Amino acid sequence: MIKVLIVDDDKLVRKGISSAMPWSEFNMEVVGEASNGSKALDFLKSQPVDLMLTDLAMPVMSGIELMRAARQLYPELHIVVLTLHQDFDYIQEALRLGAIDYIAKVQLEKEQFEHVLHRIRSRMDELAKTNRKLPSLHELNVHYRKVYALVSLDRKSEQRWPLELTAHGDEIRWEVERNSWMWAAPEHREDQLFQQLQQSLNQVPQGTLLVISDIQERTWSQIQNWIMNYTETSLFYAYNPDDPVIAVSMNEEDTFPEEPRDEDIDRIKQSWFQTPWTHHDGYYNQLIEQFKSLRLHRGQLMGLLYSIVMEWNRLFAQTTLGRISMIHSFQSWHEVEAWIxxxxxxxxxxxxxxxxxxxxxxxxxxxxxxxxxxxxxAYTASGLSQQLNISRSYFSQCFKDLMGKTFNEYSRFIRIEKSKEYLLNTNNTIFWIAERVGYTDEKYFSRMFRELTGMLPSEYRQAGRGDKQQTSSR
Incomplete structure (x- = not known):
C-alpha cells in the first residue's frame, strides 16, 4: 500500500483531497495531513511516507523549502505539487526539484480524480523501474571512476529524453530528476560511453554533459543529490552552449550566500544607472563581474533585474532615452549576459x-x-550644474531636451509622485510627507500638489483609500 501525506495550509483543501479521491483503487492510503512544511517534516520523521502532495504557498515553510529539505532527507519520496494556475514559475522550480507531477487546484473539480491518480501512479511505476535500488560504489565488483550526467536547462520541455540511450552490461543509467540523467560505466568502457553521450548533446535542449570525478565511497543517492544541487547553483553560471562538457569534482564545494547584502545590490544599481557601462568596455566588464560575483540564485537574480528594468522605465520610458524590455525567463547566466x-x-x-x-x-x-x-x-538646476561642472543654461537646455521637462518641472513632478505613494500607503501627517519630498512649508506643498493633481493632499488620500476599499469589497 502506497502511503500518502497531504500538505496544505487550507484545511478544506486537505479534507477535500483526502475524502474525494479514490485512493484505494490505486493501492494508496492517506496516512496523514500537515498544514505547513515544518509540520510535514515532523510527520515524515515519525512514520514512512511514499507519496507527498504539497501546496507551494504556505506559511512557516513554503512547499519549495519543504521539497528541498525532503529531497535531502528522503531521496526516495515521491512528490506531487498542488498549485494554482498563476504559479507557473513555482511549478517550474518544483519540477526541477524533483516533483513527479503537479495538480492545479482549480481543475480538481473538472478533472476526473481517477485520471489524476492514474497519471501519478503510472509515473511512480515508471520511476520504480528506472531508479532501482543501487548499492554504494565500493560494494560493487565493477570499478567506476566517473559518473556522467546529461542535464537539460530547458525546464519548460515536457519531452522525455533521451529515449534511445540505454544501459548495457555493467553500465548504470539512472534518472536524477526531470530532464536529468546520469550514467556510469566500467573503466574500459568509459571512453565509449563519453563519446555516445557527447554525440547525444544535440538532442538535448540547452544540454550540458557533466563529467563527475572523485565519486568513490559515495552512494548513488549522494551522487544524485550532488548533481541536483550542482544544477541548482553552480551550473547556472558554468553553462556555455559553445562548450557544453563540464568536468567537475565532488570534492569541490561551491558555497552560495544565502542572501545578498544590501550594499552589494545597491552597488550594482548605481553602476547600472551612474556609470557609462553601455559605451565603455571597461565599465561593462566591471558591471558583469559585479553581477557574477554575487552568485545569486535564479530567483534572486530575476528579482534584481526586474527592479532595475522597472526603475529605468519609470525614469526614462517617456523620454528620448527610451525604455528597456525585460527578459521573460532565463535558465543560465549565458542568457542573462546576452540580454545585458x-x-x-x-x-x-x-x-x-x-x-x-x-x-x-x-x-x-x-x-x-x-x-x-x-x-x-531641494536641489536646484544651478546647484546641480555646478556639481556636474556644466554651465547652468546649457544644463537646463540639455535636461529639457532629453527628459521632456524643465529641471524644475521634473523635480516637482517626481516629488509629487513620491508624495502620492506616502499618502496612499502610510498614515503619516501631511507635514511629515512634505518634508520627505523636499518641502519645508506644508501650505506651499499643498498648493503645488493641487496644481499638479487638482486635489489637496488630504482629498487625494481620502479618494485613494475609498477606491481601495471598493476594490477589496468586490
Whole structure:
C-alpha cells in the first residue's frame, strides 16, 4: 500500500483531497495531513511516507523549502505539487526539484480524480523501474571512476529524453530528476560511453554533459543529490552552449550566500544607472563581474533585474532615452549576459539618436539619479550644474531636451509622485510627507500638489483609500 501525506495550509483543501479521491483503487492510503512544511517534516520523521502532495504557498515553510529539505532527507519520496494556475514559475522550480507531477487546484473539480491518480501512479511505476535500488560504489565488483550526467536547462520541455540511450552490461543509467540523467560505466568502457553521450548533446535542449570525478565511497543517492544541487547553483553560471562538457569534482564545494547584502545590490544599481557601462568596455566588464560575483540564485537574480528594468522605465520610458524590455525567463547566466549585451546596444542606439555627446547624456542621467535618491533635499538646476561642472543654461537646455521637462518641472513632478505613494500607503501627517519630498512649508506643498493633481493632499488620500476599499469589497 502506497502511503500518502497531504500538505496544505487550507484545511478544506486537505479534507477535500483526502475524502474525494479514490485512493484505494490505486493501492494508496492517506496516512496523514500537515498544514505547513515544518509540520510535514515532523510527520515524515515519525512514520514512512511514499507519496507527498504539497501546496507551494504556505506559511512557516513554503512547499519549495519543504521539497528541498525532503529531497535531502528522503531521496526516495515521491512528490506531487498542488498549485494554482498563476504559479507557473513555482511549478517550474518544483519540477526541477524533483516533483513527479503537479495538480492545479482549480481543475480538481473538472478533472476526473481517477485520471489524476492514474497519471501519478503510472509515473511512480515508471520511476520504480528506472531508479532501482543501487548499492554504494565500493560494494560493487565493477570499478567506476566517473559518473556522467546529461542535464537539460530547458525546464519548460515536457519531452522525455533521451529515449534511445540505454544501459548495457555493467553500465548504470539512472534518472536524477526531470530532464536529468546520469550514467556510469566500467573503466574500459568509459571512453565509449563519453563519446555516445557527447554525440547525444544535440538532442538535448540547452544540454550540458557533466563529467563527475572523485565519486568513490559515495552512494548513488549522494551522487544524485550532488548533481541536483550542482544544477541548482553552480551550473547556472558554468553553462556555455559553445562548450557544453563540464568536468567537475565532488570534492569541490561551491558555497552560495544565502542572501545578498544590501550594499552589494545597491552597488550594482548605481553602476547600472551612474556609470557609462553601455559605451565603455571597461565599465561593462566591471558591471558583469559585479553581477557574477554575487552568485545569486535564479530567483534572486530575476528579482534584481526586474527592479532595475522597472526603475529605468519609470525614469526614462517617456523620454528620448527610451525604455528597456525585460527578459521573460532565463535558465543560465549565458542568457542573462546576452540580454545585458542586447540592452546595452539598445541604450546606445537611443543615445545616438540625440544631438548631445555621451558625456552630456551621462551627466543628465546622473542628475536624475541624484534627485531621485535625495528627494528630501531641494536641489536646484544651478546647484546641480555646478556639481556636474556644466554651465547652468546649457544644463537646463540639455535636461529639457532629453527628459521632456524643465529641471524644475521634473523635480516637482517626481516629488509629487513620491508624495502620492506616502499618502496612499502610510498614515503619516501631511507635514511629515512634505518634508520627505523636499518641502519645508506644508501650505506651499499643498498648493503645488493641487496644481499638479487638482486635489489637496488630504482629498487625494481620502479618494485613494475609498477606491481601495471598493476594490477589496468586490
Amino acid at each position: 549585451k542586447q540592452t546595452a546596444s539598445g541604450i546606445r542606439k537611443a543615445d545616438e539618436q540625440t544631438s548631445y555627446s555621451q558625456e552630456i547624456i551621462d551627466a543628465v542621467k546622473k542628475a536624475v539619479m541624484i534627485v531621485q535618491h535625495n528627494l528630501d533635499q
